[in-house]
Amino acid sequence: MSSYTIHINMNICDFCGVCAGVCFANAILMKENQIFINNEKCEKCCWCADVCPVWAIEVDGKYNDA
Amino acid sequence: MLKKYDIIVVGAGPAGTTTARKASEEGASVLILEKKRDIGIPVRCAEGVSEQSLRDLIDIEDSWIAQVITKSKFISPDGTEIESFPGERGLILHRKIFDIALADKAVRAGSHIVTRAYVSGIVKDNDQVTGVRLEKMGKEEEIQACVVIGADGIESQIGRWGGVNIIKKKSYILPCFQMLLSNIDIDPECVEFYLGEQVAPGGYLWIFPKGDSIANVGLGIDSQRAKEQNPLNYLNTFIQRKFPHSVCLSMTAGGVTSGPSPSVIVGNGLMLVGDAAFQINPLTGGGIINSIIAGEIAGRVAAEAVKEGNVSAKRLAEYQKKWYKKEGKNNDRSYKIKKIVSQFSDADFNKIAKLLLPIPPDERNGYQIFKKVLFKYPQLMYDAAKVFGAK
Numbered sequence: 001m002s003s004y005t006i007h008i009n010m011n012i013c014d015f016c017g018v019c020a021g022v023c024f025a026n027a028i029l030m031k032e033n034q035i036f037i038n039n040e041k042c043e044k045c046c047w048c049a050d051v052c053p054v055w056a057i058e059v060d061g062k063y064n065d066a
Numbered sequence: 067m068l069k070k071y072d073i074i075v076v077g078a079g080p081a082g083t084t085t086a087r088k089a090s091e092e093g094a095s096v097l098i099l100e101k102k103r104d105i106g107i108p109v110r111c112a113e114g115v116s117e118q119s120l121r122d123l124i125d126i127e128d129s130w131i132a133q134v135i136t137k138s139k140f141i142s143p144d145g146t147e148i149e150s151f152p153g154e155r156g157l158i159l160h161r162k163i164f165d166i167a168l169a170d171k172a173v174r175a176g177s178h179i180v181t182r183a184y185v186s187g188i189v190k191d192n193d194q195v196t197g198v199r200l201e202k203m204g205k206e207e208e209i210q211a212c213v214v215i216g217a218d219g220i221e222s223q224i225g226r227w228g229g230v231n232i233i234k235k236k237s238y239i240l241p242c243f244q245m246l247l248s249n250i251d252i253d254p255e256c257v258e259f260y261l262g263e264q265v266a267p268g269g270y271l272w273i274f275p276k277g278d279s280i281a282n283v284g285l286g287i288d289s290q291r292a293k294e295q296n297p298l299n300y301l302n303t304f305i306q307r308k309f310p311h312s313v314c315l316s317m318t319a320g321g322v323t324s325g326p327s328p329s330v331i332v333g334n335g336l337m338l339v340g341d342a343a344f345q346i347n348p349l350t351g352g353g354i355i356n357s358i359i360a361g362e363i364a365g366r367v368a369a370e371a372v373k374e375g376n377v378s379a380k381r382l383a384e385y386q387k388k389w390y391k392k393e394g395k396n397n398d399r400s401y402k403i404k405k406i407v408s409q410f411s412d413a414d415f416n417k418i419a420k421l422l423l424p425i426p427p428d429e430r431n432g433y434q435i436f437k438k439v440l441f442k443y444p445q446l447m448y449d450a451a452k453v454f455g456a457k
Contacts, residue, residue, distance in 0.1 A: 017221025018321030
């Protein structure tokens with residue numbers, strides 16, 4: 001389970017922040033045109049990938065495989 | 067920028083700037099911090115409001131208005147069109163202009179605003195919030211405040227950092243996508259809503275005109291369904307079918323909250339307003355009016371609490387109570403209706419549309435629709451009783 005890594009595909013991301021809003025682990029931080037996932041804080045719930053309107057969040061290298 | 071303010075508001079949308087304006091009017095020193103470079107950009111909103119509701123709150127300026135709306139149309143999954151003339155006008159705003167106008171009002175009332183100001187954390191003394199950590203142009207500093215107000219939108223972090231955890235379920239967030247389309251054939255005075263599994267499962271698709279051949283066209287769908295096909299795909303499918311010659315001038319992804327009122331939106335020295343506090347009508351997805359109403363209450367309560375020297379959660383809860391009485395209650399009722407409507411199948415929507423067709427468009431008000439539908443559709447009576455009889 002902890003082998004998951006989650007990252008945001010910056011070519012697709014629209015910086016809408018919905019992922020940061022749902023992240024209970026406070027693992028997603030967004031600034032003006034930057035967004036970060038802290039994979040150490042991440043609890044691998046993958047909810048961010050579920051709500052991303054453009055499927056920019058990749059779980060373990062696969063699109064939206066949550 | 068000073069080192070200490072009475073009130074710091076994080077986020078310069080309508081909720082944040084209204085809160086700040088009200089608090090300034092009540093005599094508090096107020097700082098608004100906006101992480102983006104510009105206020106009002108990007109627009110993440112369908113920009114529609116009821117004219118009367120807005121007029122009750124604020125003097126409307128012509129420059130804010132893109133289009134006046136006099137009609138609305140619902141399109142059921144089988145294409146049945148139900149047009150209505152509610153008698154009440156709607157407005158499609160230019161949010162870019164509107165947000166700046168609200169910010170201007172806050173500044174004229176005495177608030178200070180800093181953009182490109184990223185709040186990276188909350189400063190706390192035990193469980194009392196005492197300020198924020200600010201990153202601006204590569205520099206970090208702490209700014210103190212008696213009350214920190216999170217008006218930081220759907221991506222809100224302030225609440226969680228400050229210890230106010232709003233419970234979210236997956237069904238409470240609708241992923242959305244919107245395009246500003248040009249070269250489309252529409253009735254500019256009519257907003258359209260499309261329902262159905264094929265168009266927008268668990269939500270709806272909207273067309274909000276901003277001129278004769280230009281409109282915000284967007285949709286929100288159920289987050290579980292968005293795992294099968296994302297909102298952008300649904301929107302593209304619709305646009306190809308309905309507006310094949312359109313050109314997209316702007317696109318935005320986003321999310322709309324659609325849940326019941328949170329049980330707690332204040333902490334010790336902390337308040338949440340606007341999208342950050344789920345102050346969106348869960349049925350319509352509308353949040354502009356809610357945000358302004360909440361901001362006015364929050365700003366006044368915060369300023370009074372600072373004056374009294376008591377900014378405990380208990381004191382600030384006056385805001386939450388007053389908000390709930392004013393709008394929160396209505397939102398909860400809408401949420402119950404939304405839960406029922408979201409269980410409707412395409413066949414249910416089609417049946418309801420057929421029932422409404424014989425009612426003349428200018429009589430299609432809530433009461434007539436209610437009477438007609440309930441009479442022919444007893445199951446709804448039962449569901450409706452649960453909604454309206456619950457209180």
